[in-house]
Amino acid sequence: MDQRGEAGEFLRTRRDRLTPERAGIIGGGRRRVPGLRREEVAMLASISVDYYAKMERGDLRGVAPEILDAVARALLLDEAETDHLHDLARAADPRPPARRAPRADQTVRPSLQRFLDAVTGAPVWVRDRRMTMIAANALGRALYRPVLDDADGRGNTARFMFLSPAARNFFPDWERSADDIVATMRTYAGQHPRDRRLTDLVGELATRSDAFRARWGAHDVRHHRTGVKRIHHPDVGDLELVYEAMDLPANPDWFMFAYTAEPGSPTADRLRLLASLAATPHESAEHARRR
Numbered sequence: 001m002d003q004r005g006e007a008g009e010f011l012r013t014r015r016d017r018l019t020p021e022r023a024g025i026i027g028g029g030r031r032r033v034p035g036l037r038r039e040e041v042a043m044l045a046s047i048s049v050d051y052y053a054k055m056e057r058g059d060l061r062g063v064a065p066e067i068l069d070a071v072a073r074a075l076l077l078d079e080a081e082t083d084h085l086h087d088l089a090r091a092a093d094p095r096p097p098a099r100r101a102p103r104a105d106q107t108v109r110p111s112l113q114r115f116l117d118a119v120t121g122a123p124v125w126v127r128d129r130r131m132t133m134i135a136a137n138a139l140g141r142a143l144y145r146p147v148l149d150d151a152d153g154r155g156n157t158a159r160f161m162f163l164s165p166a167a168r169n170f171f172p173d174w175e176r177s178a179d180d181i182v183a184t185m186r187t188y189a190g191q192h193p194r195d196r197r198l199t200d201l202v203g204e205l206a207t208r209s210d211a212f213r214a215r216w217g218a219h220d221v222r223h224h225r226t227g228v229k230r231i232h233h234p235d236v237g238d239l240e241l242v243y244e245a246m247d248l249p250a251n252p253d254w255f256m257f258a259y260t261a262e263p264g265s266p267t268a269d270r271l272r273l274l275a276s277l278a279a280t281p282h283e284s285a286e287h288a289r290r291r
Contacts, residue, residue: 003058003088003091003193004059004092005058006058006088006189006190006193006219007055007058007060007089007092008056008057008058009058009217010084011071011075011085012056013219014075014077014081014219015035015036015038015041015075016033017035018035018036018075018076019035019036020036022076023036023040023044023076025040025044036075038052038053041071041074041075044073044074045070045071045074046070047067047070047071051067052071055071059092060088060089060092063089065086068082068085068086068089080183080187080223083221084186084187087187087190087191087193091190091193108126108134109250112126112135112248113135116136116137116140118137119137119139119258120138120139120275121139121271121275122139122258122259122260122271123136123137123139123142123143123144123271124137124139124256124257124258124259125140125141125144125256125257126248126254126255126257127157128253128254128255129185129188129198129253129255130156130158130195130198130201131156131157131201132155132156133148133155133156133157134254138275138278138279139271139274139275140259141278142274142275142277143231143239143259146166146234147160150164150166152164152165156201158185158201158205159204159205161174161177161178161181162178162205162208162209162211162212163205163209170232170233171230171232172230172231172238173230177229178212178215179220180222180224180227182212182215182216182218182220183215183220183221183222184223184224185201185202186216186219186220186221187221187222187223189202190221192253202216224245224255225245226242226243227242227243228240228241228242228243229241229242229243229259233270233274235273235274235277236273236274236277237270238266239261239267239270240261241259241260241261241267242260242262243257243258244257244258244260245257246258
């Protein structure tokens with residue numbers, strides 16, 4: 001990826017979306033566009049216009065963390081966006097990269113799989129930062145069976161989201177889900193700019209999907225920690241699930257997700273039905289509903 005271009009576009013898009021009113025600027029004369037001017041950002045950050053212009057050209061080499069934080073405050077960046085700005089600055093560091101740490105084992109440890117299998121009341125699954133599912137418990141595999149079995153998705157939620165016609169049915173909130181997955185991928189790309197497989201995936205999706213390309217160009221970033229996911233499952237119908245995301249320190253580019261349902265809700269009943277179907281794979285969904 002073009003790191004200078006990434007940094008410059010990120011700052012420009014954040015400046016363009018911020019109105020003078022939100023930034024606390026009164027007056028300022030007539031404007032051709034609603035966003036702030038560079039000199040206004042520089043004023044709010046207490047830096048020179050030339051210095052901010054250099055940053056917006058994508059040159060973040062040697063920019064102190066305090067200045068990055070000042071620019072983040074001036075642009076009203078949220079936590080994820082501020083972290084992303086610091087990631088972009090680290091990627092611009094001209095010093096040679098430190099010696100690479102030993103790569104964590106990328107095979108699924110038996111102890112990890114035993115832990116996943118021990119969780120029987122909630123879908124639990126692990127994916128990498130390239131959105132590929134690595135491991136899951138039985139209920140997790142049953143929940144994401146349409147993604148795992150999809151010829152376009154091939155077990156990768158980003159490919160499924162943007163390349164499979166089935167995605168808009170599986171994810172009823174497709175627009176929001178698509179926004180979330182691209183913003184999460186942009187966050188990962190900022191943290192790991194030399195991840196060739198992630199870069200290749202971005203290039204593939206940008207080439208094949210107009211919807212992905214437009215979202216990637218928006219430069220939005222997001223932390224994927226907790227939230228609500230709505231899924232329309234072909235076997236049990238509509239599900240509204242709350243997810244929690246967890247890091248796996250032994251595998252730094254893996255993340256574990258657990259989905260739960262509100263007790264007594266229709267989703268809780270449908271998850272139990274899905275668990276029953278997962279335990280008896282040869283039984284039809286219609287027969288299970290009639291029991």
